[in-house]
Amino acid sequence: MEERQMTLKSSLAIAAGKSSYWFLHNFMHGGTSLPGKITLSIDPDVLRDLAKNYEIVIITGTNGKTLTTALTVKVLQAKYGNILTNPSGSNMKQGIVTAFLTNKKRKNGKKIAVLETDEANVPIISEYIRPAAFVLTNLFRDQMDRYGEIYTTYEKILKGIRMHPKATVIANGDAPIFNSKELPNPLIYYGFDHQDDQEQMAPANTDGLLCPKCQHILHFKNLVYSNLGKYYCPNCGFKRPTLQYRVNKLSKQTPQSSTFEIDGHEMTIHIGGTYNIYNALAAYTIGAFLGVEPKKAVQALSDPDSKVFGRQEVINVNGKEVTLILVKNPVGLDQVLQMVKSDQEPFSLAILLNANYADGIDTSWIWDGRFEDLPFDRIPVVLTGGERYKDITFRLRVAGVPEKNFEQEEDLETVLKKIKAMPTKHAYVLATYTAVLQLRKMLAQQGYIKGGMD
Incomplete structure (x- = not known):
């Protein structure tokens, strides 16, 4: 990656991007990607100038990027203060450029950027920056119309990693795919070791179960979920x-929290789901890599305010606790369902299915x-809703939802009214990406939450 002096073109591009962000942020309550688009239209190479002098961590993978990024920022802030990041989940090139444009510069001390990066954008971003580390959360079947199979997606990520052989790769060691290719990079692996070994096999329809060396079916001595475990x-x-x-220990899990130990250090994260324990473990590992003491990392991860837009946020709607959860692929959906069913109190359920480009146009994953x-x-x-409500309605009828408990509604404004009228204290709303955006916009307009996405 060649160095270059900041040119007049890049200076103009940065000025235009910052001006557009100021206007969008102050008058339109948005601005997560458009300022980056404007900047890149003037200077496509501007990221080289913006990212110069930063120690950069790229976080990528199918599930968990946004929460892992948010938790990592929390951990690093405990030692370094301000951390540049793209907190809105705008994780393509234009969103990352916007993050650099809008960062409050530090006068002294280490400059660190933690960037959530779309899998297909890893090689694109890697052309312009020099990462200290690549963090790989997991790879599952997701938006196959865009990514292809998991092995195709991994090759896209590897293309970026191979540009930087000195960057450390911090990977989920429980995912066989991340151990399938030889790399010259320094490697750090994290994973689960919370149970005694017990011979077992993954379910037959699980992806990624063939040994990458000889194509034999993998066995497990410990299986966390899907194909993640001690294989x-x-x-x-x-x-x-x-x-x-x-x-090394999993003490207690509820839909709202998990208590566990990492290398003997106990913590409680205030968000449910085994998949979110992986996200916390990744953040802890990145913190250790960058010199954060275990005690400070534990305190940061246990902070009740470590919440992330639309990924699993609890919103108070007229006294009702509405948990809004993004779902987008088979493994993520299945893990959310496992978490939701562990609620011991009666609860209501809404599932909102869209199939736009950002969601993935193929909805067949709901059958898994x-x-x-x-x-x-x-x-x-x-309650079923969204543009493809008929698809999810049919799936749930096959699953055996009692007809007397069933409601369906395409229009999300009516969906929100029905959510408010649900008879239980807790309601879970599972929604695809664009449905999350639409519902949040309505909730923000009605004063239940602050805005923050465009």
Whole structure:
């Protein structure tokens, strides 16, 4: 990656981007990607100038990028103060440029940027910056119309990593795919070691179960979910690498929180789901890599305010606790369903399905979620909505939702009215990306939350 002096073109581009952000932020309550688009239209190479002198961490993968980024920023702030990041989840090139444009510059001290990056954009971003680390959360089947199979997606990520052989790769060691290719980079692995070894196999329809060395079916001594765990190949000896950081104890899980230990350090994160423990473990590992003491990392991760837009935020709607959760692919959906069904109190459920480009236009992934496992006797109302409400309605009818508990509505304004009228204290709203945006915009307009996305 060649160095260059800041040119008049790049200076003009940056000035235009900052001006557009000021206007959009102050008058339109937005501005997460458009300022970047304007800047890049003037100087497509401007990111080289913007990212210069930063120690940069790129976080990518199918699920967990946004929360891992937010938690990592929390951990690093405990030692370094201001951290540049793209908190809105605008994770393509224009969103990352906007993050640099809008960052409050530090006069002294280490300049760190933690960037959530779309998988397909890793090689694009890597052309312009020099990362200290690449963080790989997981790879599952997701938006196949855009990404292809998981091996195709991994090759896109590797294309970016190979540009920077000295950058450290911090990877989920429980994912076999991240151990499938030889890399010259320094490697740090994290994962789960919270149970005694017990011989087991993953479910037959799980992706990524073939040994990358000999194509034999992988076995597990410990299975967390999907194909994540302590895997090994009984045919050729391929196995999970040594973990440098691990969850060694899982104490308590509810839909609202998880208590566990990382290398003997107990913490409670105020968000449910085993997948979010992986996100916290990744953030802890990045913190350790950048010199944050375990005690400070634990305090940061245990902060009740570590919440992230639309990923799993709890919104008070007229006294009702509405948990808004982004769902977008089979593994993520299935893990959310497992978390939701662990609620011991009666709850209402809404599932909102759109199929725009940002959601993925193929909705077949809804058939891989185990809706049949839901405790319908404790769910008095099941509401389906969104542009593809007929698809999700049919899926839930097949799953056995009692007809007397069923409601369906395409229009999201009516959906929100029905959510307000649900009879339980808790309501879970599972929604695809554009449906999350639409619902949040309505909630912001009605004063239940602040805006923050465009």
